[in-house]
Amino acid sequence: MAARVLQQCVRSFARPSLRLCSGNLAVRAAAAPTAALHRPLSFAADSRRTRWLGQSRTPSVGVLCRQYGDLPPLTLETIKDRVLYVLKLYDKINPEKLQTTSHFMKDLGLDSLDQVEIIMAMEDEFGFEIPDAEAEKLMTPEEIVQYIADKKDVYE
Amino acid sequence: CYLILSFPARRNLFFLQRQKVLGIYRNMLKTIRQVPDEADRKYLRDWARGEFKRNKNATEQDAIRMMITQANNHLEELQKSLALARS
Numbered sequence: 269m270a271a272r273v274l275q276q277c278v279r280s281f282a283r284p285s286l287r288l289c290s291g292n293l294a295v296r297a298a299a300a301p302t303a304a305l306h307r308p309l310s311f312a313a314d315s316r317r318t319r320w321l322g323q324s325r326t327p328s329v330g331v332l333c334r335q336y337g338d339l340p341p342l343t344l345e346t347i348k349d350r351v352l353y354v355l356k357l358y359d360k361i362n363p364e365k366l367q368t369t370s371h372f373m374k375d376l377g378l379d380s381l382d383q384v385e386i387i388m389a390m391e392d393e394f395g396f397e398i399p400d401a402e403a404e405k406l407m408t409p410e411e412i413v414q415y416i417a418d419k420k421d422v423y424e
Numbered sequence: 425c426y427l428i429l430s431f432p433a434r435r436n437l438f439f440l441q442r443q444k445v446l447g448i449y450r451n452m453l454k455t456i457r458q459v460p461d462e463a464d465r466k467y468l469r470d471w472a473r474g475e476f477k478r479n480k481n482a483t484e485q486d487a488i489r490m491m492i493t494q495a496n497n498h499l500e501e502l503q504k505s506l507a508l509a510r511s
Contacts, residue, residue, distance in 0.1 A: 380446055381476055388453050400447055 342422050347394075348413050354393050355409060358386060368410045383407070390416070441488060448495045449476055455502050460509070468502075 340346070348368065356363045361376055372378045372386065387403040394416055406412050416422075449472070456468045475495075482488050
């Protein structure tokens with residue numbers, strides 16, 4: 269149902285722009301929706317523009333259709349899920365043994381090179397740089413979650 | 425690579441070197457990230473990982489220093505090729 273509403277919005281926004289840029293009689297006739305209003309076809313530029321502004325039918329959901337290209341907000345829960353997801357994808361980690369408190373070197377048997385790779389994967393996932401000095405201290409998933417929450421100002 | 429050395433000064437040096445090596449590994453991976461082709465990226469990542477892991481247990485100072493120099497040379501080469509490819 270939401271998809272249908274969005275489709276309607278896109279179509280209604282697309283229609284006026286078609287009308288504005290086309291000067292051709294045939295194109296304008298094609299652009300006018302079959303079941304909707306029929307406008308008298310005149311080629312005066314000003315009248316065309318004012319007619320569009322005056323007569324365009326605002327869709328019922330109108331302004332509410334705006335979409336922003338931003339990511340969902342971060343919470344401690346989502347950070348933890350994403351961190352664990354990335355770790356499960358890492359081939360050297362056994363997913364069954366993975367807990368938020370498992371230490372990379374002591375519990376999971378990884379070495380410092382693997383830890384570097386893990387931190388870099390986290391950088392890719394969350395989209396920001398983690399400096400070397402702080403990266404080398406992150407030894408459990410819990411610490412990574414805490415660090416990211418600090419850096420991204422996530423409180424709960 | 426956790427050796428027990430008698431002099432604390434030498435041990436500090438040892439860990440400093442370890443940090444240096446890890447730093448080089450990080451820079452290598454960061455540079456490899458910029459390679460445009462996914463297959464090339466995978467190949468280079470596996471190559472770098474193999475090289476570093478293979479020499480993980482080296483203990484002689486000279487050998488380690490030589491490997492660090494080699495790694496830096498590889499890194500520089502890769503960065504130069506990327507700069508050329510971009511221009």
